[in-house]
Every structure is written in C-alpha cells, then in structure tokens.
Amino acid sequence: MHTTLLLLMFFVLSIIFGIILRRLLQNTAIPYSVALLLLGMLIGSLLDIELQTPIFHEVKAAFSLASQLDANLIMFIFLPALVFESAFSLEVHLFKRMLSQIALLAIPGLIICTLFTAALSLWVLPWQWSLPTALMFGAIVSATDPVAVVSLLKEMCSRARLQTLIEGESLLNDGTAIVLFTLFLTLATQIEPEFNTFEVIFEFMRVVSIGVVIGAVVAVVSLKFISSLFNDSLIEIALTLVLPYVVFYTSEHIFHASGVVSVVTLALIYAGPGRTRFSPEVMEHLHHFWHTLSFLFNTLIFILVGLVVSTRLGVTDLANWQYLMVIFAGVLVIRTIAVVGLMPVLARIGIGLTKEKSIVLIWGGLRGAVSLALALIVATNESLDIQLRDQILFLTAGIVVLTIIVNGSSMRFVMAKLGLDKLPKAKQQTLAKVQDKVSDEIIKVRESLQVDPNLKAVNWPLVDKNIIAIASPYKNEEEIDTQVEYLRKLLESERQFYWNQFSKGLLGTSATQILVQAIEKSLDGTPKIWPRPYIESHWKMPTWIDRMQSLPLFGSYARSFGYKQHVIVFESARGLFEASEYILSIAPSLSLEPSQLEKAIKQTKLVNEFAIAALDGFRQKSPHLVERVESYLALRILLNTERKKIQELAHEGMISEVDAEKLIEEVEFKMHESKKKNK
Numbered sequence: 001m002h003t004t005l006l007l008l009m010f011f012v013l014s015i016i017f018g019i020i021l022r023r024l025l026q027n028t029a030i031p032y033s034v035a036l037l038l039l040g041m042l043i044g045s046l047l048d049i050e051l052q053t054p055i056f057h058e059v060k061a062a063f064s065l066a067s068q069l070d071a072n073l074i075m076f077i078f079l080p081a082l083v084f085e086s087a088f089s090l091e092v093h094l095f096k097r098m099l100s101q102i103a104l105l106a107i108p109g110l111i112i113c114t115l116f117t118a119a120l121s122l123w124v125l126p127w128q129w130s131l132p133t134a135l136m137f138g139a140i141v142s143a144t145d146p147v148a149v150v151s152l153l154k155e156m157c158s159r160a161r162l163q164t165l166i167e168g169e170s171l172l173n174d175g176t177a178i179v180l181f182t183l184f185l186t187l188a189t190q191i192e193p194e195f196n197t198f199e200v201i202f203e204f205m206r207v208v209s210i211g212v213v214i215g216a217v218v219a220v221v222s223l224k225f226i227s228s229l230f231n232d233s234l235i236e237i238a239l240t241l242v243l244p245y246v247v248f249y250t251s252e253h254i255f256h257a258s259g260v261v262s263v264v265t266l267a268l269i270y271a272g273p274g275r276t277r278f279s280p281e282v283m284e285h286l287h288h289f290w291h292t293l294s295f296l297f298n299t300l301i302f303i304l305v306g307l308v309v310s311t312r313l314g315v316t317d318l319a320n321w322q323y324l325m326v327i328f329a330g331v332l333v334i335r336t337i338a339v340v341g342l343m344p345v346l347a348r349i350g351i352g353l354t355k356e357k358s359i360v361l362i363w364g365g366l367r368g369a370v371s372l373a374l375a376l377i378v379a380t381n382e383s384l385d386i387q388l389r390d391q392i393l394f395l396t397a398g399i400v401v402l403t404i405i406v407n408g409s410s411m412r413f414v415m416a417k418l419g420l421d422k423l424p425k426a427k428q429q430t431l432a433k434v435q436d437k438v439s440d441e442i443i444k445v446r447e448s449l450q451v452d453p454n455l456k457a458v459n460w461p462l463v464d465k466n467i468i469a470i471a472s473p474y475k476n477e478e479e480i481d482t483q484v485e486y487l488r489k490l491l492e493s494e495r496q497f498y499w500n501q502f503s504k505g506l507l508g509t510s511a512t513q514i515l516v517q518a519i520e521k522s523l524d525g526t527p528k529i530w531p532r533p534y535i536e537s538h539w540k541m542p543t544w545i546d547r548m549q550s551l552p553l554f555g556s557y558a559r560s561f562g563y564k565q566h567v568i569v570f571e572s573a574r575g576l577f578e579a580s581e582y583i584l585s586i587a588p589s590l591s592l593e594p595s596q597l598e599k600a601i602k603q604t605k606l607v608n609e610f611a612i613a614a615l616d617g618f619r620q621k622s623p624h625l626v627e628r629v630e631s632y633l634a635l636r637i638l639l640n641t642e643r644k645k646i647q648e649l650a651h652e653g654m655i656s657e658v659d660a661e662k663l664i665e666e667v668e669f670k671m672h673e674s675k676k677k678n679k
Contacts, residue, residue, distance in 0.1 A: 009062040011300065018299030033302050034408045037401065040306015047311060067307040071376030074369065076248065078301045080263050084244040085294040087171055087267035089287075093520040094164050095268065101350035102168035105361075109338045110173045113142035114180060116334040117327075124326050128388070136184035137392055140375055141331060141399050143177030144170040145368030159420060162357050166364045174370055175258035179207045181374050189383035210257035215265025218247050223269070223277040227509075230672045231279040237289050240270065276509040280502050301369050308372060309397045312379075320391060324398040331399060335365045356418040363414050366403045371396055437589055442467055486596050487527040490583055490604075493590075495519040497579045505640040505671070510564075511572035514538050515579070529583075529603035532610065535576065539569050539614060563625065570618050570629050577611035580604050635674055643667045 021035055044067060047060055095102070117138035121129055129137070144166075183200060222243055226236055247266050248259035270278075278286065339346075339362050346353040353361070375396035379389045415421040446467075449455050498515045501507035507515075518534040541562070548558035583604050591597035619626050643664055650660035 003065065006058070006062040006065045009058065010066040013059065013062065014300050014303045015296060017303065018295075029412055031408050031411070033298065034404055036299060036302035037306045037404050040303035041310040041401075042306070043303070044307040044310030063307060064311070066304060067311040069304070071373040071380065074301075074304065074376075075373045076245075076252075078297050078369065079373075080244040080248040080259065081241070081293060082297050082301070083171060083260055083263045084240070084267045085290045086167060087264045088240075088271050088290060090164060090167065090268070090271060091160060092268055092272035093523065094160060095168055097524065098161070098165055098168060098350040101165060101346050101353065102172055104342055104345060104349070105165075105169040105339075106172035107176050109169070109342055110142050110176045111180075112338045112341065113331075113334050114138035114177075116337065117142055117331060120327060120330040120334070124323055124330075128391075130188065132184050132187035132190075133384075133388065133392075136181060136188050136378070137395070139177050139180035139184060140371050140378075140392070140396055141327075141367060142334075143173050143367070143370060144365045145370045145400075159357075161351055162360060162420070165353075165357075166361055169361075171260065171264050174260040175208050175211060176204065177370070178258060178260070178374070179204050185378065185381070189381065207256070207258045208261055210255050211251050211259065211261030212265050214251050214255065214257065215247050215262035216269060218243055218250075218262075219266045219269035219274060223274045226274075227277040229279065230675075231281050231668055233279070233282045233285050236278055236282045237286055240286060240290070241293075273513065276502065276512050280505055283503060305369055305372055305400065308376070309401055312376075313394050313397055320394055323391075324395055324402075327395060328399055328402050331403075332362075336362050356420055359418060360411075360415060360420060363407055363411060366407055367396075367400045368404065372400050482593070483596055483599070484527060486590065487529060487600065488523060489590055490529065490587060490600055491519050491523055491527055493586060494579050494583055497582050498575060501575060501578075504644070506637055507575050508568070508571050510568045511575055514568070514572050515575055529600060530606040530610075532576075532607065535572070535610075539572075541565055541569075563628075566618065566622055566625050567629050567632070569614065571633060573611050573614035573618065574633070577608060577615065580608035580611060584608070632674065636671065639667055639671045639674070643671075 017039060018036065021039060022032055025032055025035055043063055047064055047067075051057075114135065115138065118131070118134035121134040121137050122131070125134075180200075183203060222239055226239065229235060243266060244263045247262040251257040251262040252259040275283070339358055343353065343358055346358070375393045378384065379393045381389065412421065446463075449458070450460070495516055498507060498512055498519070502509075502512040514535060518532050521534045522528055522532070542565075545558050545562040545565070548554045549562070551558070584601065587600050587604065588597055591600070646655075646660050646663050646667070649655050650657055655663075
C-alpha cells in the first residue's frame with residue numbers, strides 16, 4: 001500500500017482507538033494521556049506478531065511506518081498546533097500577572113536543572129560521556145513538555161492560577177531547552193569543543209527575542225487583515241490554523257530562532273488584545289475548532305510516543321536500566337532543588353506561591369514528545385558514536401515514560417492529599433449561592449410539572465433523589481472571609497457581560513477593549529469595583545483635536561478622529577451603565593454576608609452614576625454629534641436583532657437554511673456598510 005494511505009490509516013485508527021479509550025475512561029481516575037501512552041506501547045509491542053491476513057498486515061505496516069517518522073516531522077506537525085491551542089486558551093491577564101514567575105522557572109530554573117542533570121550524568125556514567133554530551137542530555141530531559149503537562153492539567157486541575165503557572169512554564173522553557181540543546185549538540189560533535197559562556201547568553205537572547213518579534217509582527221499584520229473581514233468564519237479560523245505553522249517554520253528554519261516562543265507570542269496576542277479583532281460571531285466556533293483539533297493531535301502524539309518507545313528501543317542491557325532508575329530519581333530530586341531554591345523569590349513575585357502548590361509544581365514536571373523528539377534528533381546524528389546515541393534515546397524515552405506514568409497517574413492523588421483537588425473555601429461558598437439559584441429554578445419547574453396532565457405517572461421520590469438535593473454542603477461551615485472572592489466574582493461577571501455584549505454585536509471593538517481592560521486593572525491585587533481610573537483616562541479627548549479642526553490639511557482628519565473618540569466614549573459609557581445595572585441585579589444572589597453586599601452595592605452605584613454622568617456630559621458638550629452617534633448605535637442594535645431573529649426562525653424550521661443565509665447576508669452587508677460609514 002502507498003505510504004500516504006498507510007499514514008492515513010494510522011491517523012484514522014488512532015483516532016478511533018482514542019475515542020473508544022476516552023469513552024471507557026469516563027468516570028474513572030485514569031488520565032487519558034497516560035492511557036494513550038500505554039496503548040501506544042502495547043500496539044508497538046504487538047507489531048512483532050505475524051498473522052497471515054491482509055488487514056492485519058496493512059494495519060501493522062501503518063503503525064510501523066508511523067513509528068519511524070522523522071523527529072523533525074513530529075515536532076513540525078504537532079508542536080505548533082498544540083502550543084498555539086494551549087496558549088490561546090490561557091487567561092492572558094492572569095498570564096501577564098504571573099509572567100515574572102513563569103520566566104523565572106522557564107529560564108534560570110531550567111538552566112539549574114540542566115547543569116545538575118549533567119553533573120548527575122557524569123557521575124553515573126563517568127567513563128562514557130563528555131561534558132558537552134552530558135549538558136546536551138541535561139537540556140533534553142530538563143524541559144517540561146507543554147503537550148504532556150497541558151493534557152494532564154486540563155483533565156484534573158480546577159485551579160486557574162496553578163494551571164497557568166505550570167502551563168506557562170512548560171510553554172516557555174522549550175525556548176531555553178532547544179537553544180541549549182542545539183549549542184551543546186554542536187559542541188558534542190566537535191573534536192575539540194570550545195565553551196564560551198558569553199556566546200551562550202547572547203545566542204539565547206537572540207533566539208528568544210527574534211521569536212517574540214516574529215510572532216508579534218505576524219500577529220499584528222494578520223489582525224489588521226482579520227479586522228477588515230466581517231463574519232467570515234472560514235477565513236478567520238483557517239488563518240489561526242495556518243499562521244502557527246508559518247511563524248514556527250519562519251523562526252526555526254529561516255532565522256534559527258525559537259519557534260515555540262513565536263507561536264506562544266502569536267497566540268497570546270490573539271487571545272488578548274486581538275480578541276476583539278475577530279468577528280464576534282466567530283469566536284465560539286474558533287474555540288470549538290481548536291478544542292477538537294487539540295483532542296485529535298493529543299491522541300495522535302501520545303500513541304506515537306508510545307509506538308516510538310516500544311519499537312525503537314528494543315532490549316538493552318541491565319546496566320542501562322540501572323542508569324535509568326538512578327537518573328529518573330535524580331531528575332525528580334533536581335526539579336525539587338530548583339523549585340525549592342527559587343521558592344523565596346517565587347513566593348514574593350507575581351501572585352505568590354504556597355508550599356502546597358510548589359509540591360504540585362514539582363510533581364507536575366512531566367517530560368513528553370519534545371524531549372523524545374530531541375533525543376531522536378541525536379539518534380540520527382551520525383557524528384556521534386552509535387552506542388552513545390542509543391543510550392541517550394533509551395534514557396530519554398525511559399524518563400518520558402516514567403514521568404507520564406508515575407507522575408501523571410499519581411497527580412490526582414497528590415492534589416487530593418494537598419487539598420488542591422477542590423476549589424478554595426471562599427469559592428466553594430460562592431458556588432453554593434449559584435447552586436442555590438439553580439435549586440430555586442428547579443423547584444419552580446418541578447411545581448409546574450406536577451400539575452402537567454401528561455406527567456401524572458412520574459415517580460417524584462425517585463426524581464427528587466437525583467435532582468432536588470443540589471444544595472451545597474458548604475452552607476453551614478465556619479465563617480470564612482470571602483470579601484475578596486465575592487468582589488472578584490462580581491468583576492469577572494461584569495467582564496463576561498462585556499464579552500457577551502460584544503459577541504452579540506451590541507458593543508464595539510474599542511469600547512469592549514477599554515471596558516475589559518478596566519476590569520482587569522481592577523482585578524490586579526485586591527479587587528475593587530470602584531474607582532475606574534483606566535476608563536477616565538481613555539475618555540479624555542486629546543486637546544489637539546479642537547486646535548487642528550480649523551487647519552486646511554488636517555481638519556478633516558481631526559474631525560474624523562474626534563467623531564470616533566466620541567463614539568467610543570458614548571458606547572463604552574452606555575456599556576458601563578448597562579453592566580452596572582446587571583451587577584446590581586445579581587449582587588444579592590451571590591452575596592454571603594450583608595456587609596459584603598452593602599459594600600458591593602455602594603461601589604457599583606458609584607460606577608452607575610459615573611456612567612450616567614458621562615452620558616449626560618456627552619449630550620451636553622457634543623449635542624451636534626448626539627443624533628449621529630445614537631442613530632448609528634440604534635441601527636447596529638436593530639440589525640443585530642434582525643439577524644438573530646432570522647437565525648432563530650431558521651433553527652425552528654420556519655424558513656430554510658438557504659433562505660436564512662441569503663437574508664443574513666443582506667443584513668450583514670448593511671451592518672458592514674454602516675460600520676464603514678462611521679469609521
């Protein structure tokens with residue numbers, strides 16, 4: 001069978017196996033990634049069996065071919081997409097707050113681990129490895145793998161800050177690891193290697209900085225193009241799929257920089273300031289697309305790693321197994337030393353770090369496909385001794401398998417012992433209020449169902465046993481200081497309100513950016529609903545607008561710019577007013593104590609009054625613009641309403657999908673034209 005068809009068969013069968021495995025693992029404590037790795041190893045071990053059937057022969061050929069894929073091909077196919085999806089799903093505001101901690105772990109932390117691992121390797125293998133070889137091996141096995149770590153955390157971690165810290169470290173430390181690996185591989189292949197510390201530092205700075213620049217430039221240029229589109233989901237989603245590969249290839253092959261850093265930069269800009277550049281209607285489809293692609297690629301890569309480990313290593317001597325056990329234990333100890341050594345700094349920067357979370361940080365340092373791909377690159381380098389290459393591949397693969405199986409499978413137990421498998425008590429009590437609201441709604445619906453003539457035979461005791469008992473068990477616990485958590489929840493609800501308004505087309509790009517950014521400023525440190533200095537600073541009209549309006553060349557530009565600023569002020573003030581009204585309506589239902597509610601209501605009313613004053617001020621100071629601005633906003637709201645109603649009628653079967661698409665195209669053309677006229 002043709003090679004392409006064999007690879008297609010591998011892809012299809014792996015996804016089918018993954019679907020079956022995921023279904024079997026539901027309601028179990030076994031991580032999906034661990035099970036996939038073991039499945040891949042099992043399949044690899046069965047490839048030696050001989051059966052005289054055409055189907056088995058073709059399946060065997062497909063998986064054998066996949067196990068022989070080039071290491072660079074593995075990295076270039078899977079890594080860009082998986083890194084992009086992970087970074088794109090991060091909460092950018094939280095990532096920025098924790099960047100100092102993430103950078104400390106990803107750069108000095110990895111360097112410490114590399115040096116200690118190299119020293120351990122020379123001690124365990126004193127007569128076989130040179131210093132450059134040991135340093136190269138240290139760089140390979142010290143980087144926590146974004147694919148393995150992210151896959152594990154998404155299955156079991158409900159702590160956003162802890163997940164962001166571990167995930168952020170695994171995303172960024174590959175830049176450090178790959179540049180160190182490249183340098184030490186070059187030294188290891190030289191007859192008389194020369195080590196220059198200054199060159200190492202310069203090369204690292206060059207690789208990272210160029211990677212950031214490439215990712216940022218591509219993000220800015222592509223967002224400029226995306227902002228010119230209007231609800232074209234095919235183009236917008238296709239761009240997010242293609243561009244991670246573009247920046248990865250450009251960085252790695254053209255500029256010899258860090259492709260991972262470029263992809264992370266691109267994704268963070270898209271998820272942060274670039275989010276409002278995408279069409280509001282596309283964002284939900286975009287996240288669904290990347291969530292599905294992540295599942296497919298994770299399934300393939302973990303099965304592939306298992307295949308490579310079981311088919312390429314073969315039987316090795318007892319000494320290598322002994323070396324593996326010693327080095328694996330040493331790697332765990334070395335990561336502990338690095339995290340504990342950096343703990344005094346980690347606890348004082350970013351958002352801090354507790355003892356319990358540091359233990360999870362240590363235990364969550366899984367190695368995966370990136371380490372194995374680097375080891376495979378070494379294994380194919382004929383400048384090195386064949387026994388050395390095989391030994392590095394064996395040790396790396398062993399550490400990858402052991403960290404995923406031992407650390408990965410026990411992570412749930414570790415988190416449970418540390419009390420990190422549940423939400424903090426303050427969040428639990430806030431969640432209890434939400435559950436109470438759900439219970440109240442269920443009781444109302446239950447009462448209406450009891451009098452439904454078509455539901456006379458319902459076994460209500462059986463139904464109540466599964467539904468009514470939804471009230472939270474944390475109601476009667478000792479009193480906890482939940483003021484901070486309560487204010488944070490209100491601010492997060494307000495932020496989500498803005499995003500919902502934006503997704504419905506009821507709030508513009510610039511207004512959404514101002515309002516969301518103001519919320520994120522308020523969330524920094526101790527959360528506070530009032531004041532909103534960020535909004536005030538962005539509502540001030542530049543003084544040059546009035547001075548330049550009378551100039552012949554610049555007057556039209558100044559008037560156009562001034563009009564845009566007035567639209568932004570009016571629209572964001574209106575959004576702020578509606579959001580404050582919404583927060584006033586939900587604040588009582590989330591409050592745990594009267595004092596909390598009183599303080600939140602007082603601050604929210606100040607926000608409300610601030611928004612009303614801005615709207616009144618706009619009408620008084622710019623009466624000549626009121627009609628134009630309000631007419632534009634009213635038209636946009638009505639056109640969005642028209643589009644939504646057409647979609648609802650199509651969903652209900654009142655009109656065909658084809659007719660609905662034509663009507664929606666007409667509405668969106670009007671929306672696009674009104675947007676161009678008011679730019």
